[in-house]
Amino acid sequence: MKIKSFSDTDIALVEFSDFQISETKEVNDNIYIDLDAEGNLVSMTIEHAKSQAKIKELSFIEIDNSEEIAVKKPTMR
Numbered sequence: 001m002k003i004k005s006f007s008d009t010d011i012a013l014v015e016f017s018d019f020q021i022s023e024t025k026e027v028n029d030n031i032y033i034d035l036d037a038e039g040n041l042v043s044m045t046i047e048h049a050k051s052q053a054k055i056k057e058l059s060f061i062e063i064d065n066s067e068e069i070a071v072k073k074p075t076m077r
Contacts, residue, residue, distance in 0.1 A: 005049065012049035016041050 002015040019036040021043070026032055030047040046053050 010047070010049055012046040012053060014044045014046070016043060018042075 004013040004015070005011075006013070017036075017040070019040065019042050021034040022037040023035045024032055025035065030052045032045045032047075034042045034044070036042050
């Protein structure tokens, strides 16, 4: 995954894969997703990124199965 931030246009581009883009869908006025021919997410463009996504800091945490957090579900009696 790659994240590119273009300060001159205030656009953030999140690239999930390098597959060929087949279709672009508008999520809202400022967010677009690019899909490959099979409908898989290729990338996401965020316009006005500073105000829309408030991107000032980026952190990445990969969690594997051994680090899963157990969530206890309430039981009905």
